[in-house]
Amino acid sequence: MSVHILGIRHHGPGSARNVKAFLEELQPDIVLIEGPPEADALIQWASHEDLQPPVAILAYQPDSPQKACFYPFAAFSPEWQAMLYAGQQRIHVRFMDLPLSHVFGIENEEAAKAETAKGLTAGEAGTADGLQSLRRRQSRNTSHEVFDTGTDTPFIPARDPISHLAAAAGYDDGERWWEHMFEYRQQQTQVFEAVNDAMQALREELPRRNDRHEQLREAWMRKCIRLAEKEMFQRIAVICGAWHAPALQNMPKQKEDQELLKGLPKAKVECTWIPWTYSRLSYESGYGAGIPSPGWYEHIWEHPADDGTRWMALVAKLFREQQQDTSVAHVMEAVRLANALAALRHYARPGLEELNEATLSVLCNGESILMQLIRDELIVRNRIGKVPLEVPTPPLQADIAKWQKKLRLPQTADFKDYTLDLRKDTDLERSIFLHRLQLMDIHWGKRTETSGKGTFKEQWRLQWDPAFSIDIIEKGSWGNTVEEAATRFVTHYAGSTSTLRQVCKMLESAIPAELPAVVAVLIQRINNLAAASGDVLQLMEVIPSLVNISRYGNVRKTDAALVNDITESMIGRICISLPAACTAVADDAALALLDLFYAMNDAISLLQQEALSSSWQQTLLAISGNAQSAQMIAGYATRLLFDAKIITGEALARMFSVSMSVANPPSLAAAWLEGFLKGSGILLLLDEELWGMVHHWVSQLENDIFIQVLPLLRRTFSNFTAPERKKLGDKVKNGGSGTSIKTVTTGGIDDQRGAAGIPVVMQMLGLHDSKLLADGA
Template identity: 80%
Template structure:
């Protein structure tokens, strides 16, 4: 009976190759792998044609799915190769780490104790501080070997090495020396984990397995080789708390395997590791060829000579640094110098597409999963919307049945707060098009499991979740947003509940501004009446009643308003006006315009709001001609404080300066008003005027500036009309040509004056 401890790096191509070769030579009758024992039942799926790494075991608590953890595997993970070997050879394979039932149980107890614990008194015991090592222990070996980085040392010593003689003995000796020499703080969880691993090894021995292979992290290898007494481990593992745990397979991505994702056992370059796993003897030629292919796809010229020169440079750098072969650092330096011409932006492209790679694994649909996750995957397959690590854009035509079903599915996921798809702006004003950008993240699996408590299908879970959220929400605007999303999600029962909820909240609300905020949402809802076969009358009644209440209360809300509040109110006016115009209801439009007329004529209304109300009435052709000139003259009168007049002008000109360019009379009024301001008053209103004109487009500002210059060049003379000289003789010569182009007659006859 023999036990073989193989200390490895969790995601290392060299370690994976060493484990595979060692197992093929040893031919064990059981393989023990560091991992959660609760997932033993999932190991039967290893080797399935549709279980393609990168994948991960998701372990979670059913009562609280957010308390979860992942165990990722890539093709170059030693644990994955060990599991595949065992499945191919039809021998026993088990996980042997501390069960997550105990880990979650201890975390729960620690949380409870922390909440119940009183703050400690500030006492000074006078004891000396305990030295705690926070460095990666591997960095000490790297420093002794002359390396600045522990990762580079490990790669060159183990991941790139071709001769693997006694490699695991060397790893064990190195870790044993580090554990003996470096002082470390007692880690209770680590002690429990190693005690449980030893317990699993003893159990395998008791079951009379003759050749036992143990795959574990390199740091744990000495603790498993040097077995303490069984009683010591049993005492340590007594009375551990428990929690219920469930496990499943989920797809994973290389980006989530990297350090940047926050994964504790992450690696810096998953794409590069996959390359050296598949091509262990590559001297850089294949890698540079991949870079050249990538550049050519990006329309960047890259020749074979570039590739050859970059490979030579990488190998020369490796020789100068006394490496047996170039690593990723040497290849990157050569690439930057030869292929990128020193441009770091191209290196970012290489990093994203090759060094990390946005690759995503697959999981068989038959793998046991929560019902909601199964329903989502069935819909993804039916609608031909696969999960991808990279983003993918979909332009949906809602007049087509498949695209309409896709839209309904995505809207329901959004209501469930599963952010797989994000709406994008789409050109055109039609309601039959939607633009979506989809990108799957493995963490969505936790969200799916969490929302599974609301129902077993997407429709059922969405309906239950939204109804519960609406009943627990007291904000009218939030419920309106739910309704706006529920109608395109085609959830009639939910829509009915939300409308009833909006009615109740609107009746209880006395805040006219809050009512104005939700009107655009309600009007947008009616836009789906045609394409989605939804009755827009579901919300028309409530919208009409709310608009009526707004029109009654709004004039009073526009009095005694500060400048900052007036700016915010202008945006509500703008949205409200657009919404009412979109409804195209003459009665509502007339009611709204009557309210604007009251606001524009009320002396107590905030100047900025009064000016904007006048502008909206002018746009609606309610105030024109002499009435507009009179309103403008009263507001811009020298009897008014300059700041008040400037605020009125800012409201009136909001959004466009074209009115000043086209209406000469209004232009002269503004010009005369500014010209008559005294110096002190001009300095006072200048910031307001600058803010007003800064909102105009660049061409408008340029034309207004030219107009001011031309007025100044006229010796200060201001007239109500502009005279433009026309040379009739020259103009008459162009008429025949224009008429001939238009095909309206004989140019010769026209030239004779006929």
């Protein structure tokens, strides 16, 4: 009976190659892998052809899904290769880390103690528990490295123990030392003995840490090894993080471990496979056992003997796709430079650092901007794994996966844009599905504006994040299908919110999601909130979204008229209360109120109901004619009436003269002018009478008064487009009249001369039979 401890680096291609070779030579009858024992049933799926890494084991607490952790694997992860070997050889394989049922149980117990000790409120306790869970989760992830940092604060890690070995070898970076010693080297012998000896020396020399979590983990691992020995397995292979190897090789007495593991609290845990991405496998995602270059590691896993030629060929291909001139000579020179740098640094082969330096010098001509492209597309790569539908998953997650397959909406690591034509059945179903996910706060798809007119098109951008899996599991408590979960979740949320704007936003998504039960609940909720609300500005904020809802009536075959009664009632209340709300308003508040006026005016125009339009115009007349109204709002109300052709000609000139009169304070006149001209200066270019009134008002201002109103005037004209400002400037230079193109007519049309030009025009258009066309003309 023999036990072989294989200390590895998680997600290391060299370690994965060494593990694979060692197992093939040893031919063990059981393999023990550092991982959650609750996921033992999932190991059989590793050899399934449709389970393609990168993937991760998601472990979570069913009654509190936000308490979860991930165990990611790539093709170059030693644990993944061990699982593949065990599946191919049909031998026993188990996970041997401390069960997550105990980990979550300890967290729950500590949170309960903290709540009692500190007297936290229910909400504060939940927050503290979530933070503690995050820290512990990070700590668990950190333990998946070659070593454990032993810190409970992931953002301020302790010094990497490997850095001590790197410093002794003359390296300033422990990662780089490990890569050149273990990940890049070929045909290594007795590598695991060397790793175990090095870790043993580090554990003896470095200060001992009183990390209970680490002690529990290592005690449980030893327990699993003893159990395998008791079951009479003859050749036991143990795959663990290198830091743990000495603790598993030099076992204490069994009684000590039993005392340490006695009475651990428990919590229920469930596990499943989920797709993972290389970007989430990298350090930047916050994953404690992350690696800086998963795409590069995949490359050296697939091409271990590459001297840089294959890599540089990939870089050249990427540059050519971006229309960058890259020749074979560039590739050859870059490879030579990378190998020369490796030789100068006494490396057996160039690593990623040498290849990047050669790329920057030769292919990028010293410009570092292209290195970001290489990092995104090659060094990290946007790659996502694949999980078969047959893998046991929570019902809601399975339903979402079913719809994704049916609607041909694959999960992608990079974003993908979809333009949906809602007149087509498949695109309509896609839209309904995405809107239902949004209602549950699963923002896989983000809606963007579409070009062109009409309500039959939607633009979506989809990008999958593995963290959505936790959101899906959490929402699974509301139902087993997307429709059921969305209905119950929104109904509950609508009843607990008191914000009219939020409920209207939900209704705007519920109608395109085709959830009639939800729509009825939300309409009733809006009606109750609107009746109880005395804030006219809040009512104005929600009118555009309510009016927008009615636009779905034709394409989606939805009775959007359900909201019309509420909309009309709210507009009526707004028209009654708005004139009073526009008095005694500060300048900053008036400026913000103009946007509500603009949206309100557009919404009422979109409804195309004469009665509502008439009520709105009467409200604008009352505001514009009230001397107590804020001048900026009064000016804008006048402008909207002018656009609607309610105030024109002499009436407009008279109102303008009164508002811009010398008797008025210049600041008020400037504010009225800013409101009137908001959004466009085209009026001043086309209306000479209006231009004359503005020109006369500005001209008669005294110098000190002009200086006072100049900031307001500059703010007014800064909102115009650059061509409008240029034309207004030209108009001032020309003494008040803008340049214009004049058409001079010298008489009637000469038919004979016009006919003579037709053949030439037809020939220019590519119509060769121009003579026939000319004759026909």
